[in-house]
Amino acid sequence: MTDDRTPQGKGSDVHGIFEKIAGYYDRMNVVMTLGRHGKWCREVAERVAPPADGRLLDLATGTGVIALEAARRYPSAEVTGADFSEEMLRRARNKPGAEKVRWQHADAADLPFEDASFDGITEGYLLRNVSDLEGVLREQYRVLKPGGRVVILETCPPSGPAKPVVQWGVRTIVPLLGQVVARDRSSYSYLESSTLAFESPQHIARILKGIGFQAIGWRKKFFGTNVILWANKPR
Template structure:
């Protein structure tokens, strides 16, 4: 790992968790979303809509689900999948179609790319795991070309009448599934708590606006526990 991609502060803990869960990450995402995760990743890739022949960056690419969907949907686009977990990237590189992706180890807070390098940026479950949310979004704004789109898949703290039931399920079922599938309750206890403590879609949208993005919207998924947000950089 290079100096620029070395995790710092909270990132050290998060890096350790994602290194640990890499072997069963896809399986747990499938189980926890009742098979919906890949469909959401496909929607993220579709909404990014980079121009033909353009460049797309998939941040927190993990095992590459969004990056691979983007490469399939947009075959003329150059896709870069970046993550700070070596083990996640190792899994991504073994998947069918992975040879067309440019895999890169990188810290989202210090992206090793020049200004205005990409026509679109996608990301999955990144923002709730970073130490400085605004700094990470500023980095994405920096490397995105004018008119480029940012599409985010993220977990969402429960709200509304179903909040008590959903919170109970998250506190109880998610760590239990982690234990049953992998013998790893502690990592999924962190992932559950980071979801409950994260910003609402409206708060993320407000921060995107302050960072310089516009045309912001979102759509909640799966009882409001996940959300897809989108925004654009001004031309």
């Protein structure tokens, strides 16, 4: 599916970056997380825990890592992988098992789904790339069924005594890896800056609570630079 809606994010520049990095996105995720990215995606899929024959939506699906894991883990579920990057979706469609997922071009700020359409929503690295964080989460609340769960994989700014060291590492290593592995320092300089400038899990949790979500929790990963959050829509 294609449409003419403006992609989610902070302008067309963000859309252009994700179109550009699609070819080496998976490789960079593995390198930047020292191989942990796949494990986190599996945890996201495990935590969403839909009912039998449920419907799952994976937002910012990218090359489909979470969506494909969900389809493997829940073979009776209907899994939809949605993204604003056509090139990311093209690569997702060519992966083994892709026929088990419905792939859809969509804007996370204006989802093309009816109210209460899904039993669960997953997402990876969406929120730091949107201009209206609360609005995007409200859209997820709208399309989630009562009793459904959202599970979010996201970056978060480092904190605690190790904060200066971790900040230095992110500022230095991420763009360097972009240059060495992908020969694209500028795109990964953006990803580095968006990581350090993004909100804390506590802030996201407050937004989720204000929207109406309950049973909110999170677990930090990888020196506090990544986090998995979860929340339920009340029945």
